[in-house]
Amino acid sequence: MDEWIKKSYELPGIKDCPWLAFDFQSLGTLNELIEVMWNESNKKAVGSSEEIVGKSHAFVLLRVWLLATYEVVRVLKEKDRKFAPIYKKLRRIRVPVAKYEPVKNNGVVVYPNDMTPPLHAVASDKLGWALNENEYISKDDLIKELLDTV
Helix, strand or coil: CHHHHHHHCCCCCCCCCCHHHHHHHHHHHHHHHHHHHHHHHHCCCCCCHHHHHHHHHHHHHHHHHHHHHHHHHHHHHHHCHHHHHHHHHHHHHHHHHHHCCCCEECCEECCCCCCCCCEEEEECCEEEEECCCCCEEEHHHHHHHHHHHC
């Protein structure tokens, strides 16, 4: 969480939009909540209602994290183009999750092999999204890229 707080004061345009720092820090808080819920659910008996409910709650928060992160990064991209690559990755996940339709440019589907919406998934103990049978994007990798970009 300390890194989220530190980086929040280095965001471009922070003087014009001080709430951006708070929202950025909130992404770190959501991430911590997701991790706690996920780790606690893994301590429950496999297949138990406690495990299933815990993982379900973690996936709900993962969706909230995605939608909030997309909006913060969208604003950052408008202030500094260096955020464009992570914005593109987030858009690829967020559009089908939020709109239940594939990503399109001028009416043309951009990623025809992607599932709509992508599946919340776990790969190598990392929460994220399976975009199609060959591509997976983890929350942790997105976080690293975002914090490194700031």
